[in-house]
Each structure stands twice: as structure tokens, then as C-alpha cells.
Amino acid sequence: MMKKRRLAKRHIEEGIFKAMMVFSFLLVAGSLGIILMTVIIKGLPALNLAMLTQTPKGGYYLGKEGGILNAIIGSLYLAGGATLLALLLSLPIALYLRSYVSSDRRADIVRLTMDVLWGIPSIVYGAFGFTLMLALGLRASLLGGIIALALLEMPIMTRAIDEVLRMMPVDLEQASFALGSTRLETALYVVIRQMLPGIVTAILLAFGRGIGDAASVLFTAGYTDRIPTSLLRPVASLPLAVFFQLGTPFPEVQRRAYASALVLTFIVLAVSLGSRWLAARLGKYAIK
Amino acid sequence: MPRRRLRDALAGKAFSWMAFLPLVIAVAMLFALLARSRPILESKSLWDLLAGQTWKPQQGEFGFYPFIIGTVWVTGVAMILAVPPCLLTAIYLAEYAQPAVRTVTKPLIDLLAAIPSVVYGVWGVVVIVPWVEDYIAPFMGKWLGSSIPLFAVNNPTGFSILAGGFVLAVMVAPFIIAVTYEVMHTVPEGMREASLAVGATRWQTIRYAVLPRARPGIIAGVVLGSSRALGETMAVLMVVGNVVKVPTSIFDPAYPLPALIANNYGEMLSIPLYDAALLGAALILLLIVLVFNIIATLVLRTVIRRSQ
Numbered sequence: 001m002m003k004k005r006r007l008a009k010r011h012i013e014e015g016i017f018k019a020m021m022v023f024s025f026l027l028v029a030g031s032l033g034i035i036l037m038t039v040i041i042k043g044l045p046a047l048n049l050a051m052l053t054q055t056p057k058g059g060y061y062l063g064k065e066g067g068i069l070n071a072i073i074g075s076l077y078l079a080g081g082a083t084l085l086a087l088l089l090s091l092p093i094a095l096y097l098r099s100y101v102s103s104d105r106r107a108d109i110v111r112l113t114m115d116v117l118w119g120i121p122s123i124v125y126g127a128f129g130f131t132l133m134l135a136l137g138l139r140a141s142l143l144g145g146i147i148a149l150a151l152l153e154m155p156i157m158t159r160a161i162d163e164v165l166r167m168m169p170v171d172l173e174q175a176s177f178a179l180g181s182t183r184l185e186t187a188l189y190v191v192i193r194q195m196l197p198g199i200v201t202a203i204l205l206a207f208g209r210g211i212g213d214a215a216s217v218l219f220t221a222g223y224t225d226r227i228p229t230s231l232l233r234p235v236a237s238l239p240l241a242v243f244f245q246l247g248t249p250f251p252e253v254q255r256r257a258y259a260s261a262l263v264l265t266f267i268v269l270a271v272s273l274g275s276r277w278l279a280a281r282l283g284k285y286a287i288k
Numbered sequence: 289m290p291r292r293r294l295r296d297a298l299a300g301k302a303f304s305w306m307a308f309l310p311l312v313i314a315v316a317m318l319f320a321l322l323a324r325s326r327p328i329l330e331s332k333s334l335w336d337l338l339a340g341q342t343w344k345p346q347q348g349e350f351g352f353y354p355f356i357i358g359t360v361w362v363t364g365v366a367m368i369l370a371v372p373p374c375l376l377t378a379i380y381l382a383e384y385a386q387p388a389v390r391t392v393t394k395p396l397i398d399l400l401a402a403i404p405s406v407v408y409g410v411w412g413v414v415v416i417v418p419w420v421e422d423y424i425a426p427f428m429g430k431w432l433g434s435s436i437p438l439f440a441v442n443n444p445t446g447f448s449i450l451a452g453g454f455v456l457a458v459m460v461a462p463f464i465i466a467v468t469y470e471v472m473h474t475v476p477e478g479m480r481e482a483s484l485a486v487g488a489t490r491w492q493t494i495r496y497a498v499l500p501r502a503r504p505g506i507i508a509g510v511v512l513g514s515s516r517a518l519g520e521t522m523a524v525l526m527v528v529g530n531v532v533k534v535p536t537s538i539f540d541p542a543y544p545l546p547a548l549i550a551n552n553y554g555e556m557l558s559i560p561l562y563d564a565a566l567l568g569a570a571l572i573l574l575l576i577v578l579v580f581n582i583i584a585t586l587v588l589r590t591v592i593r594r595s596q
Contacts, residue, residue: 014491021380024373028465029393031458032400035411042414089309096303106307112585113310119512119581120574121519123546124317127570130553131320151313158310182296212404215521215546219553239406243522246410261410265403272402276395 036265043262046255052263056225061245063252068260071241073227075264077142078237079211082149086157086206089150091199094161095187098168111162117155123215125152130219143231145221149210157206164198165191172287194286197279204275208268214239238264317574325568328561337568343532345552350565352572354534358449358542361535362524363517365453366460370517371510374461378468383494401462409526412455417527420454421446425539433537440537445529450538452528456520460513467509467588471502474595505591508584515580519573521546545569 054067093110101107129148138144168191176186192199214237222234223244238260245257328337328350340351381390425448429441475498483493499506529541530551549566556563 010489010492014489017376017491018380018384021376021384024376025380025385025393027373028377028400028461029396031461032396034415035400035403035408035458038411038415039407042410089306092303092306093309096300096307100300100303101307108589110307110310112582112589113314115585116578116581117310117314119515119585120317120577121516121521121546123519123521123549124321124570124574124577127549127567128317128320131324131567134324135320154313155310182292184296184299185292208402212402212406214404214406215550218550239404239522242406242410243526246413246526258410258414261407265407268402268404269399272399 039258039262039265042255042258043260043265046259047262048259051256051259055227060225061248061250061253063250068236068238068241068256068263070225070227071236071238071260072263074142074221074224074236075211075238075267077228077235078145078149078217078221079207081142081146082153082210083157083203083207085146085150086153086210087203089154090157090161090206091192093158094165095191097162098165098191099173099183099187111159114155114159114162118159121215122152122213123218125149126216126219129216133220138232140220140222140234141232142221142228142235145217145235145237146231148216148220149213152213152216153206153210156209157202160202160205161199164195164202167198168195197282197286200282201275201279204271204278208271211271212239212264212268214243238267314578318571318578321567321571321574325564325571328564328568331561341534345559345562345565348561350561350568352545352569354532355543355545355548355569356572357534358528359518359544359546361449361538361542362452362456362528362544363514365449365538366456366517367510367514369453370457370460370464370513374464374513375468375506377461378465378472379494381465382469382472383490383498397462397465400458401466405459405520405523406526408455408459409523412451412523412527416451416454417446417448419446420448420451420539424450429539438537439539441539442537443529443539443541445541447527447529447541448539449528449535449542452524452542452544453538455523455527456517459520459523460517463516464509464513467512468502468506471505471509471588471591472498474505474592475501476595502591504587508587508591511580511584512588515577515584518580519546519577521550525550545573549573 050065051067052072053069054065055070056066056068057064060066097107097110101110125148129144129151132147133139133144172190172194173186176190177183181189217237218240221237223236223240224234225236226233228235242257242260242264245253245260248254332340332350337350337352338356339353340349341353342349342351343354381393385393425441425443425446428439432439433441479497479501480493483497484490488496524544525547528544528547530543530547531541532543533540535542549569552562552566556566
């Protein structure tokens with residue numbers, strides 16, 4: 001009798017915890033749904049063609065005409081430039097970790113530093129970028145923003161590419177060596193080509209992080225109503241457009257903040273989903 | 289040496305130099321912030337800075353205490369809200385869920401991680417703040433507020449530590465879930481089978497065989513998550529109220545360190561020592577995060593390596 005009750009009790013415990021788990025799971029999935037719903041419900045009514053195709057006109061921040069084209073273009077410039085710059089650093093480091101590194105210990109240290117850099121808050125990257133700009137005599141500009149964002153994106157991209165390159169089939173690499181290729185040739189013509197889908201995903205992941213980040217460009221890129229014509233001009237960005245517009249006391253302008261948030265979310269989700277699609281397409285160059 | 293070999297050797301050299309770059313960046317970051325905040329470190333004692341309660345840049349008073357405590361409160365509330373559901377979700381995904389559920393969930397969690405922090409902030413302002421203001425605060429204040437100071441409602445708005453904690457909890461969720469899930473996977477299948485074979489239920493297996501073994505990794509994941517929460521800027525800044533005061537209740541506003549930096553960068557060059565103080569705040573943040581991250585990453589690495 002006792003035994004039976006004990007056996008029943010453990011199944012009850014199992015049931016309770018399982019229910020809690022399913023509930024937690026739904027809670028997490030539900031919050032994603034609620035966030036997306038909020039942005040769509042609030043943003044969609046305020047979104048119109050003028051918002052996407054015009055820069056702010058006089059009195060825009062009081063509710064007059066204009067749009068956020070400056071911020072959309074600015075964000076693409078910033079994140080595009082930063083991703084390119086980060087790639088120039090990340091790809092060689094990841095290839096080094098894959099093909100060149102002589103000791104595991106050294107590889108470990110590089111990976112550990114990358115992980116630690118990844119965890120540093122973006123506001124600290126912004127503050128660091130700001131000290132760099134003071135040292136170089138730069139003002140808040142597209143270039144400053146690109147540097148700060150590239151620093152932020154670099155560890156994300158390197159670790160992501162590194163993880164991808166670890167999946168590289170060793171026999172393929174060895175076949176290349178056996179044919180007399182050097183490590184560099186193998187890296188450029190075999191490893192990169194074979195792993196292209198994953199590398200593209202990693203690059204787009206970093207781009208997505210870059211375009212959504214506000215704290216690092218706050219100090220370094222400034223904000224302007226114009227589309228920048230040179231690297232040394234200040235530049236607007238979407239996250240800051242959301243932030244500044246939401247901070248005004250005018251409901252009309254706040255509605256535009258919601259619309260800007262929708263545009264930003266759309267870009268980020270499109271990049272995220274697009275990278276999956278692209279990865280699948282680029283897979284045709286890989287040897288199965 | 290044939291040109292091909294030369295090129296390979298040169299690339300090898302160049303790449304190995306570039307691999308030092310992350311270390312260089314980390315050290316440069318530390319030194320640049322240290323150098324820029326030196327004026328204030330020299331003119332005030334460390335104790336005055338860290339324990340000082342008054343923040344009046346115009347009068348040259350820079351006490352970081354309210355900001356440090358604000359950061360601790362918001363991060364603490366966020367972790368209390370985030371950790372239980374995240375662990376349960378990760379356990380569910382790792383141990384119970386059908387493969388189909390897992391394949392659907394992975395991209396969902398990636399999406400949650402991909403949402404920019406200002407968008408979380410907008411969500412916080414539109415949904416969480418009014419919710420705290422209209423429902424949670426009146427309810428908790430009525431039942432618990434008079435007896436427990438932690439729940440006292442002295443703040444007429446919903447812009448509060450609790451609102452910041454809610455938003456942060458959702459922001460760090462994908463991170464904690466991903467790490468925990470991965471750590472659970474490092475537990476050898478044989479341990480589960482052994483436990484199930486002697487008649488344990490699934491939950492007993494998880495509780496007595498899987499979790500004890502996964503514990504160090506899970507703790508490391510939670511520490512990493514809280515260091516993310518600690519440095520999160522925009523979303524928190526938008527919902528937390530930003531009042532320079534040492535909070536005593538979760539319904540009080542707070543002013544975390546990242547918000548301090550982000551809100552005042554504009555005027556920092558026009559007041560003496562102000563820039564040093566704000567970059568000093570960034571330095572404090574960097575030091576805390578470095579310590580947290582290095583320890584947690586080392587623990588995680590050992591856990592994952594042991595399983596391979």
C-alpha cells in the first residue's frame with residue numbers, strides 16, 4: 001500500500017513539473033508573439049510611403065511632414081560598412097583557427113578572448129569607440145559609427161564562422177593537400193567554398209546584430225536629418241530614430257517611432273530569415 | 289621557395305598576427321577607459337566614488353552608489369523572473385519535446401535573440417509599463433505593500449525596476465535557454481539510460497542524474513546571462529524611470545549605469561570631470577562584465593570539453 005502511494009506520488013511530481021515546463025515554454029514563445037504583435041499593431045497604422053521615402057522636413061519632430069529615409073539609409077551604411085570591416089578581420093582569424101594554428105592552447109586563448117569580447121556590453125563599445133575618436137581627432141561620424149559597430153560585430157562573426165569551419169569535412173581538406181595545395185589555397189578554394197552557406201549565415205547574423213544596435217552608435221555616429229555624403233559626416237540610424245521619436249511628447253511623433261520600430265524589426269527578421277534561404281541556395285557549391 | 293609557398297607562409301604570418309587582435313582590443317579597451325577616467329580617479333578616493341550617494345556633476349559630486357545599486361536591482365529582478373521559466377523551457381526542449389517541436393523552436397528562439405533592444409524597449413513602454421502601473425503595482429501594493437517594503441508603491445508611474453526587470457528577463461531568455469540546452473546535451477545518454485533502467489521516472493532521472501551533472505554549466509550560463517542583463521542599455525533606459533535615488537522597492541524607478549552613460553553623453557564634454565566620470569562608469573561596467581565572463585566561460589568550456 002505504502003509502496004503504491006509512493007509510486008503514485010512520483011508520477012504526480014512528474015506531472016506537475018511537466019505542466020510547469022510546458023507552461024514556461026508557452027510563456028517564452030508567447031512573449032515573442034506579443035512583442036511582434038505589439039510592433040505590428042502599433043507600427044502598421046502609422047507606416048506610409050512618405051515615411052520610407054522622405055527625409056525629415058522642417059518641424060518633423062513636432063509632427064510635420066517627412067520620413068525616416070535618413071535613418072534607414074544611415075543604418076544600412078553603418079551596418080554594411082561595419083560588417084565589411086568586421087569580415088576583413090574575422091575571416092582571416094577564423095581561417096587561422098581552422099588551418100594554421102600550431103597549438104591548441106593558442107587557439108583556446110583566441111576563442112576565449114572572442115567569447116569575452118562578445119559579452120562586453122555595446123555601450124562599452126560605444127564609450128571605447130568614443131575614446132578612440134577623441135584620440136584620432138574624429139567627430140561623431142559615419143566612420144566612427146562603423147568602427148564602433150565593427151568592433152562589436154567582430155567577435156560575433158568570428159565565433160560564428162569558427163563554429164561553421166569546425167564542421168568542414170577533414171577528408172576534403174586532406175584531399176586538397178594531397179593534390180599539392182598549400183594551406184592558403186586549400187583555405188581559399190576548398191574550405192571557404194565548401195562552407196560558404198554557413199559563412200554567409202554568420203555574416204548576416206553579425207549584420208543583424210549591427211543594424212539593431214543603438215548604444216554603440218549613440219556616441220560615435222551622432223544623428224542627422226540628412227543622408228551622409230562622406231564618411232566624416234554624422235549619420236542617423238534606425239534604432240536611434242525609434243528612441244528619439246519615442247522620447248518626444250507628441251503622440252504624432254511617437255506613432256512614427258512605432259512605425260520606425262516596425263521597419264527595423266522587419267529588416268532584422270528579413271535578414272535572419274533571408275540568411276536561412278540564402279544558405280540553402282548556396283549549398284549547391286558544397287560537395288555533399 | 290616557389291611563389292605559392294611564399295604566399296602561404298606570408299598569409300600564415302599575417303593571420304597569426306591578426307589572431308592577436310582580439311586580445312589587443314580587450315586590453316586597449318581597458319586601458320583607454322582607464323586613461324580617460326584617470327582625472328576623476330585621481331581627484332576622488334575610490335570609496336567616495338563607489339559609495340557616494342550624491343550625483344551633482346555641476347558641483348563636482350560624483351557618487352556612483354545609486355547607479356550601481358540600480359544596476360544590481362534591475363539585473364536581480366530580471367534574473368529572478370527569467371531563470372525559472374528559462375531552465376524549465378530548456379529542460380523541456382532537451383528532455384521531453386518531440387523532434388518536431390525542437391526544429392520549430394530553434395528558429396523562434398533565434399528570432400527572439402535577433403530582435404533589437406530598442407524594439408524590446410518599445411514593447412516595454414507600450415505593454416509592460418502600463419501593465420505594471422495599472423495592474424501589478426495596485427494589486428501588490430494593496431496586499432503586500434504595507435507589510436513588505438520591497439513591494440511598497442511610492443511611484444505613480446509604471447516606469448520602474450519591475451518594468452525593467454520584465455523587459456530584461458525576456459531579452460536574456462533566449463541566451464539562457466540556449467546555453468542550458470547545450471549543457472544538458474553534454475550529459476552522456478548512458479546516465480539517463482542507467483537511471484531509467486532502475487525504474488526512475490523521467491523527471492526523477494532529470495532531477496537526480498542529469499541536473500546534478502549539468503549544474504556547473506547551467507550556473508555558468510546564468511552568470512553569462514546576468515552579465516548580458518547588466519550591460520543592456522537602450523531597452524532598460526526606456527522603461528526604468530531614470531531617477532537618481534537608491535531604490536527600496538521594485539516599484540521604485542532606478543538609474544542603472546548603462547542608462548547613466550547613454551543619457552548624458554551629450555553634455556559630458558562641457559562640465560569638468562563629467563567625461564571622466566561617465567567613462568569611469570563604462571570602466572566599472574567593463575570590469576564587472578570581464579570578471580563574470582571570464583569565469584563563466586572557463587567553467588562552460590570545461591563542462592563542454594569533458595563531455596567530448
